[in-house]
Amino acid sequence: MMDIRGKKHNVLFIILVNMVIVILIVHTIVGYSISYRTQLHEQNIADITNLNQASSNIISAFFYEQRHRLSDVVRYITNRNMSRQEALAFIRELQSDKSSIYEIVNPDGVGQALVVGTQDEEIFYTSNDYASMRNLLAMADATLKYMPEFTDAITVHKSFALYSKVPFSDGADNVLLSVFSSDSFENMIDMRGGYDSMSTVLVDKEGNYIFGSSDFKSDNLFKYFYTFNNLSRDQRNALAREFGSRRNGLFQFKNSRGELCVFVYAEVPDTDWVCVSCVPLSSFHVNKRDYRYTLMIIIYLVSLLAIDLAWMYNINKRLKESVDKEKIASEAKTDFLSRMSHDIRTPLNVIIGTTYLAEREESNAVMKKYLSDIDASGKFLLSLVNDILDLNKVEQGKMELHPVPYSFAELKSNLGSIITPLCKDKGIKFSITIDEQAPAFLLDSIRVNQILFNLLSNSAKFTPIGGTIELFCSYDTKEALIDFVVKDNGCGMSEAFQKHMFEAFTQEQNPNSSTSKGTGLGLAIVKNLVSLMEGNVEVQSELGKGSSFHITLPAILAKTTEAKQTHVTINEELLKGKRVLVFEDNAINAQIALHILMTKGLIGETAANGKQGLDLFIASPPNSYDAILMDLRMPEMDGLEATRAIRNLDRPDARIIPIIAMTANAYDSDVRNCLDAGMNAHLAKPINPDLLFSTLSDLLK
Secondary structure, three states, X not given: OHHHHHHXXXXXXXXXXXXXXXXXXXXXXXXXXXXXXXXXXXHHHHHHHHHHHHHHHHHHHHHHHHHHXXXXXXXXXXXXXXXXXXXXXXXXXXXXOOOEEEEEEOOOOEEEEEOOOOOOEEEEOOOHHHHHHHHXXXXXXXXXXXXXXXXXXXXXXXXXXXXXXXXXXXXXXXXXXEEEEHHHXXXXXXXXXXXXXXXXXXXXXXXXXXXXXXXXXXXXXXXXXXXXXXXXXXXXXXXXXXXXXXXXXXXXXXXXXXXXXXXXEEXXXXXXXXXXXXEEHHHOOOOOOOHHHXXXXXXXXXXXXXXXXXXXXXXXXXXXHHHHHHXXXXXXXXXXXXXXXXXXXXXXXXXHHHHHHXXXXXOHHHHHHHHHHHHHHHHHHHHXXXXXXXXXXXXXXXXXXXXXXXXXXXXXXXHHHHHHHHHHHHOOEEEEEEOOOOOOEEEOHHHHHHHHHHHHHHHHHHOOOOOEEEEEEEEEOOOXXXXXXXXXXXXXXXXXXXXXXXXXOOOOOOOOOOOOOOOOOHHHHHXXXXXXXXXXXXXXXXXXXXXXXXXXEEOOEOOOOOOOOOOOOOOHHHHOOOEEEXXXXXXXXXXXXXXXXXXXXXXXEEEOOHHHHHHXXXXXXXXXXXXXXXXXXXXXXOHHHHHHHHHOOOOOOOOOOOEEEEEOOOOHHHHHHHHHHOXXXXXXXXXXXXXXXXXXXXXXX
């Protein structure tokens, strides 16, 4: 009886609360209707301000990219001491963007334009219409500068240009322009957001147009305001002062058609320009409301009461389901921790135990065997961590694919070198059959290798001595699909397990298999990677007879003109004698890093934290160090902060010294944070010495 009365009281309480909510909402709606017009006006202003700021940010990002692209081209030509013809050939090969044109022009306005898909074209900026442009070209130096809007001689369209003087080895005195059309620029910043009459211009602090619009019928923004609004001298001066002193703001003036408009402006980051947007008040968004809308709200709220009552009857069921889910999640967590405890402790036991034995061993041959066991266990731990991270990244949608040209012949070579020794040790016959006529495809070679390696290593693990493993690779031209088939005559899988085989941390306890080592992540990773590549995986398996995995992936042919992957080599002569400052707070890791560097003749010096390393760098004469290895997590000052501090130092080597992250922080976000802080590369611990030396070779050459 007490439970029934308690439930009735709960229902009455819910009804009372909902009635109070209805009254409050109706009161709020009535009050809101009174001030609605003012709020709507302010919302329009806020929306237009956001659109203007978005245009400003797009402009900033666009010109930032243009500056860096042209700067890289000029720096490359200068560093390679190219002649004019060599520079033309280099730029012609580089140019791929049809929306922009490179032009090499002398101060007299004569030169050549490099247009995608055509031969070089001669250009002439010799007429009086280009007098101001020739003056800018004549004054050009190595500094990157922008040229206001002009009519391009090739496209005969309104265009912008970023330009810089380029020294050629044959003594030619030329200026390199990166030209892009005003139309494409206008489309890029067309952030109207439903304001059809909105127009945007780009001006300097004096109101001169960098990029104009036909809606602004004058050659200067301030003149536009003066002409169509009859401003007094004091009003003009106040307008110019406010415009020049504030980063953003707004004015209300009439346009050339006599319409009252809002003019919103914002400084373009990293430039001396201002982005100005104009919207007539008549174009503001309106939202007509009446009491019928209020009545609809009340009806909805009454419906809410009914829903609440229905919810009350289902609350216990939901709570029970929630408890059941929590119980399942808890059991899954416990199972996960149990598996990880086992899979981590097993190789750790090998490492610790073997290290204990190695410390007491005098035989070099036995010592070598101990070290081999330690190395194998360490690699297993690393693969376990990598599998967990990979699975987590795929499930969260954070894994990215990086397609490159990849052939069956390369795949056969890569997999054969890894799987063949595994099979040889167990006397298993392993074969790879490929379509010799198949072309190269655009694939993420690392992830394709990972998929097939997981399947083949499973086959090697669960196939008995004397068994067979086969890999078939083919290309279906009609369906545009790549087919991979991994087939073995191992212990196979039960039908019950096949329903859960792609779930993480699941393994079948097979009494016919003497091998149970693993994390149960391999097939889960295979399934997720195949899905990420928009492919499909099918499985046929029977206990005691083996398994067959059939994987199909979309076949995207690689163009013959696509660049092959470059392989960075280790230049030992270049590395010998170079001084490296190692930021590492762990003393053992610091000593390991020093000894690894010594194997190639590098001279290392360590700092126990970011602050100490920064002080060492500041105290050293310029160019004392050739490179820096930077840990991220350190006391007093972390690696990101130390990197920024070094890059901001006022000394010539601070901005160019290679800084390489050498850290256990291995997520994609960690890599981005390192590069954003000013580092040149990221290496995840445990460090691969060959990768470390190849990275140093690449950055130091």
